[in-house]
Amino acid sequence: MIAYLLHKLPEAEREAFEDRWMEDSELYGELQDAEAELLDAYANGALPAGDCELVTKYLLSSPVQERKLLFARTLRAALPAHVRPASERQTRAWRSIAAAGIILLAIATSWLAWQNTALHRRLAGVSNFARPPAPAVYVAEIPSGTTNRSTTQSLAEVRVPAGAQMLRLDLQLDPGDETRVFSATVGQEGRLVWDEEPIHAERRPFGFVVPVWVPAAVLTPGQYQIKLSAGGTLIDYYRFRLRAVR
Amino acid sequence: MSDSTDKTTGATRRWELTREALDGLLQTLGTDRNAAGRRYELLRRKLIDLFAWQRSETPEELADETINRLARRLIQGEPIEKIESYALGIARMLLKETARRREQRTVALREIQILQPGAAEATDAEATEMLDAVERCLEALPESSRTLIARYYSGERAALARDLGLSLNAVRTRALRIRRKLYQCVTGRNSQ
Numbered sequence: 001m002i003a004y005l006l007h008k009l010p011e012a013e014r015e016a017f018e019d020r021w022m023e024d025s026e027l028y029g030e031l032q033d034a035e036a037e038l039l040d041a042y043a044n045g046a047l048p049a050g051d052c053e054l055v056t057k058y059l060l061s062s063p064v065q066e067r068k069l070l071f072a073r074t075l076r077a078a079l080p081a082h083v084r085p086a087s088e089r090q091t092r093a094w095r096s097i098a099a100a101g102i103i104l105l106a107i108a109t110s111w112l113a114w115q116n117t118a119l120h121r122r123l124a125g126v127s128n129f130a131r132p133p134a135p136a137v138y139v140a141e142i143p144s145g146t147t148n149r150s151t152t153q154s155l156a157e158v159r160v161p162a163g164a165q166m167l168r169l170d171l172q173l174d175p176g177d178e179t180r181v182f183s184a185t186v187g188q189e190g191r192l193v194w195d196e197e198p199i200h201a202e203r204r205p206f207g208f209v210v211p212v213w214v215p216a217a218v219l220t221p222g223q224y225q226i227k228l229s230a231g232g233t234l235i236d237y238y239r240f241r242l243r244a245v246r
Numbered sequence: 247m248s249d250s251t252d253k254t255t256g257a258t259r260r261w262e263l264t265r266e267a268l269d270g271l272l273q274t275l276g277t278d279r280n281a282a283g284r285r286y287e288l289l290r291r292k293l294i295d296l297f298a299w300q301r302s303e304t305p306e307e308l309a310d311e312t313i314n315r316l317a318r319r320l321i322q323g324e325p326i327e328k329i330e331s332y333a334l335g336i337a338r339m340l341l342k343e344t345a346r347r348r349e350q351r352t353v354a355l356r357e358i359q360i361l362q363p364g365a366a367e368a369t370d371a372e373a374t375e376m377l378d379a380v381e382r383c384l385e386a387l388p389e390s391s392r393t394l395i396a397r398y399y400s401g402e403r404a405a406l407a408r409d410l411g412l413s414l415n416a417v418r419t420r421a422l423r424i425r426r427k428l429y430q431c432v433t434g435r436n437s438q
Contacts, residue, residue: 005299015338022292022334032295033422036429040399061301064294071429074376078384079396 001034006054035059036072043072142171142226142238156240164216170209171228171238173201178208180230186214188224263310267317274320274329289313289330293337300341308344312337376432383431387424395424 003009004017021027041047042055059065140158160167171184183197194214201208210228219242226238275289276282293312297305315336319326326332384392397406398421407417 018296018334019331022330023328025288028292032426036422036425058299058301062298062303062305064305065298070372070376071380071432074380075428076399078377078380079399
């Protein structure tokens with residue numbers, strides 16, 4: 001089941017397993033349990049690095065899945081650190097009552113202070129890791145439709161989330177350009193904001209892109225133009241609009 | 247029944263699930279309305295998970311579109327013996343359609359998950375809401391269930407199994423059942 005969830009199964013086996021659990025509700029329940037345990041382990045930092053990456057890639061692509069992870073993390077934070085068996089709790093309770101005369105007030109005061117601190121700590125702990133490890137890098141694909149070569153130009157919209165420290169702009173390349181060595185300048189209203197070289201094209205599922213890394217700190221909302229060149233020759237311009245950071 | 251074309255704009259209007267079509271689907275799922283409703287919800291849940299596990303960014307929308315298409319086939323008189331299998335077939339077609347659309351999209355925003363200690367992204371409001379919901383749902387559990395799940399997640403699994411006189415696997419099954427109930431409570435799906 002883990003192999004299915006982490007896309008480690010060959011395609012034919014994957015489809016065959018899907019056929020089974022769609023028909024078999026008990027098997028579906030077991031699959032949900034397997035997912036829950038995976039997310040619990042992920043939330044606890046208990047997964048090997050390879051599986052951690054696969055969980056991030058395959059199980060956290062939507063708000064529905066992020067909510068499952070948030071639940072996993074919150075449940076861990078909300079449960080008491082240690083719960084004693086009932087019989088032991090009763091024995092300790094009697095002992096506390098016997099000593100209560102002197103220390104009761106101190107205990108009550110400390111307990112109230114601890115509750116307050118614990119609640120704040122739990123809340124801070126949950127919000128600190130309430131989502132998957134935060135996207136320090138945010139990726140935007142700038143399509144070739146925004147370039148001068150396109151017959152119908154459009155403006156790519158980019159929204160960088162709060163907390164992202166780097167923006168990686170993937171500039172889509174036309175087939176045939178991928179072997180060149182590139183340089184890129186990022187400008188806003190004629191002002192140079194960032195430049196980078198040398199850059200090599202990278203393969204993506206849909207084709208090749210030129211990745212341009214820009215620190216989020218140098219960017220402000222507005223319209224940008226990226227000039228992509230290779231060996232001194234202009235390849236193309238790419239345009240995007242950066243919306244206010246959310 | 248088919249998608250209609252707007253005579254002014256030429257745009258195709260997608261077929262929407264009508265009351266009649268929904269009734270037809272529920273009747274196919276079962277003669278008892280309540281049981282049919284539960285089966286419908288389970289089917290929808292399975293489809294949402296199917297799409298989510300296939301990296302869809304909008305699994306709920308795709309699940310609803312799958313059910314729309316399923317209901318439409320039924321109301322058009324198509325004989326369907328195994329509803330869940332048929333729905334899976336529709337879902338797989340939808341996955342191919344969305345994969346093609348994703349390649350043609352004009353803007354794509356993806357996140358690279360780079361582990362950085364201390365970096366936070368979820369809002370405090372979301373975290374608070376979830377914590378409130380989890381605590382409320384934990385309180386609603388019987389004490390024995392609350393104790394079991396607390397001890398299970400604190401790492402006392404072997405001791406817990408000994409105390410309950412159960413195998414580790416049986417303890418795991420119970421803990422996961424409680425966890426599932428908690429999640430249903432938190433997400434407001436208590437009836438399932």
